[in-house]
Amino acid sequence: MGTELLDALTVLESEKGIEKDFIIEALEAALESAYKRNFDQAQNVRVDINQTTGSMHVYAQKEVVDEILDSRLEITLEQAHEYNSAFAVGDTVEIEVTPRDFGRVAAQTAKQVVTQRVREAERGIIYNEFIDREDDIMTGIVERQDSRFIYVNLGKVEAILSKNEQMPNERYHAHDRIKVYITKVEKTSKGPQIYVSRTHPGLLKRLFEIEVPEIYDGLVEIKSVSREAGDRSKISVFSSDPEIDAVGSCVGTKGQRVQAIVDELKGEKIDIVEWSENPVEFVSNALSPAQVVNVTVDPTNQSTTVVVPDYQLSLAIGKRGQNARLAAKLTGWKIDIKNETNAAELGIFPFVEGAQADKEAEAAPVEVETVTAEVTAEPVVTEEVVEEVTAPTFVVDIEPAANTEE
Known part of the structure; x- marks a missing residue:
C-alpha cells in the first residue's frame, strides 16, 4: 500500500487543496489508536510513515528502569543495552513491534481517516467561502x-x-x-x-447596488432603508456630486431600474427619497408622496411634529399607519402628524383662511355640471367631511432603524 497511498495523497493535495503532511499526521495518530484497539496493547506506541517509500512501522516506547513494574511500559537497563549500550536509567527506548498483518488494519484505517479529512477540508473550504458572503x-x-x-x-x-x-x-x-x-x-x-x-432590508439595498451602476461605483450612496417586506419599502439616497440626481439614478429611464427590483420582489412598492442632514427636509421627503406644510424639530427627544394639509392627512399616515411608520424607521425620528386645522387650533402652525378650500379644489377638480347637479345635496355630507379632516393627531413613536451602511 506504500507508494499507492502516497500517490493518492498527492492527488488529493492538488485537487482538494489538502496538504499531504496534514493527512499523514492524522493517519499516524489514527493508526496508533487502531494498533492499541486491534492488538490489545495499552503501552505507549508511535507509528511512523516513511514519506518516501510509504512503509509503516510501529514502535513501542518504554522507559529504562532498575525494576520493572509494568513490562508494557518499562524495560531494564540490561535489556536496553541489547539495543544500544548508550542507554541509561530514565531514558526512553523505542522497540519496533509492527505486526505481520498490520497492513490490513492500516488500509482500513487509512480509508476512514482520508475520507474524514477530505470531508472536513471540504466543509472548511465552504465555510471560509460563505463566511465572506455574509x-x-x-x-x-x-x-x-x-x-x-x-x-x-x-x-x-x-x-x-x-x-x-x-x-x-x-x-x-x-x-x-x-x-x-x-x-x-x-x-x-x-x-x-x-x-x-427574503425579507431583510439588506436584500433591497443589494438589489439596488446590482441594478444601479452609480450606487455600485460609489457615486450615489444608500443612507438608510426601511421595509415591510412584500408590501412597501422606503429607501433614502444621497450623492455628494451636485450634477448627479440620486433619486433619478435609482429610478432609471422610464422607471426601468426600480421596476426590475419591484418585479424581483413580486410587486413590492418602493419609495425612493432624497436624504438630507437637515431633519426638516429629510422628514418631509420621507413622508412622500404626502405634501408637508411644516416640520417642527425637537432634538432633545429626537422627535418631530409634522403639519400636512387636511386633505392629505390620510395619505401622510398611510394604510394602517404604514407610510408614517416607514418614514419614522427611515429617518430615525419620532413623527407626530397633525392636519392644518388641528395644528392651528393648538397654535402650532397658523391656518390661512380659504387656503384649505383652494387646496382641496386643486386636489379633486370636478366639472361645473357635476357641481351644479349636486347643489341640492344635503349639508350633512359637509359636516361629516369636516369631522373627518379634523381628526386630532397621529403619532408614530418607533426606535430608529440601524443604518444599513456597510
Whole structure:
C-alpha cells in the first residue's frame, strides 16, 4: 500500500487543496489508536510513515528502569543495552513491534481517516467561502420545503429559508430561481449552515447596488432603508456630486431600474427619497408622496411634529399607519402628524383662511355640471367631511432603524 497511498495523497493535495503532511499526521495518530484497539496493547506506541517509500512501522516506547513494574511500559537497563549500550536509567527506548498483518488494519484505517479529512477540508473550504458572503446576495434554486423551512441550493451548499424570512405574498416551488440575502453562516458538526432571507432590508439595498451602476461605483450612496417586506419599502439616497440626481439614478429611464427590483420582489412598492442632514427636509421627503406644510424639530427627544394639509392627512399616515411608520424607521425620528386645522387650533402652525378650500379644489377638480347637479345635496355630507379632516393627531413613536451602511 506504500507508494499507492502516497500517490493518492498527492492527488488529493492538488485537487482538494489538502496538504499531504496534514493527512499523514492524522493517519499516524489514527493508526496508533487502531494498533492499541486491534492488538490489545495499552503501552505507549508511535507509528511512523516513511514519506518516501510509504512503509509503516510501529514502535513501542518504554522507559529504562532498575525494576520493572509494568513490562508494557518499562524495560531494564540490561535489556536496553541489547539495543544500544548508550542507554541509561530514565531514558526512553523505542522497540519496533509492527505486526505481520498490520497492513490490513492500516488500509482500513487509512480509508476512514482520508475520507474524514477530505470531508472536513471540504466543509472548511465552504465555510471560509460563505463566511465572506455574509450580508451579501446570491441566486439560488428552491430544492424542497417542509413545514418549517425552504431549502435553497446555492451551488456547494444548501441554505435554509425559514418562515419568518419568507415574503408573505410569495409562493415557492421546486426549481424556482430566487435571490436571497445571506444573514448568518454557522460552523456545525455537520458542516457549515447557511441562513438566508427574503425579507431583510439588506436584500433591497443589494438589489439596488446590482441594478444601479452609480450606487455600485460609489457615486450615489444608500443612507438608510426601511421595509415591510412584500408590501412597501422606503429607501433614502444621497450623492455628494451636485450634477448627479440620486433619486433619478435609482429610478432609471422610464422607471426601468426600480421596476426590475419591484418585479424581483413580486410587486413590492418602493419609495425612493432624497436624504438630507437637515431633519426638516429629510422628514418631509420621507413622508412622500404626502405634501408637508411644516416640520417642527425637537432634538432633545429626537422627535418631530409634522403639519400636512387636511386633505392629505390620510395619505401622510398611510394604510394602517404604514407610510408614517416607514418614514419614522427611515429617518430615525419620532413623527407626530397633525392636519392644518388641528395644528392651528393648538397654535402650532397658523391656518390661512380659504387656503384649505383652494387646496382641496386643486386636489379633486370636478366639472361645473357635476357641481351644479349636486347643489341640492344635503349639508350633512359637509359636516361629516369636516369631522373627518379634523381628526386630532397621529403619532408614530418607533426606535430608529440601524443604518444599513456597510
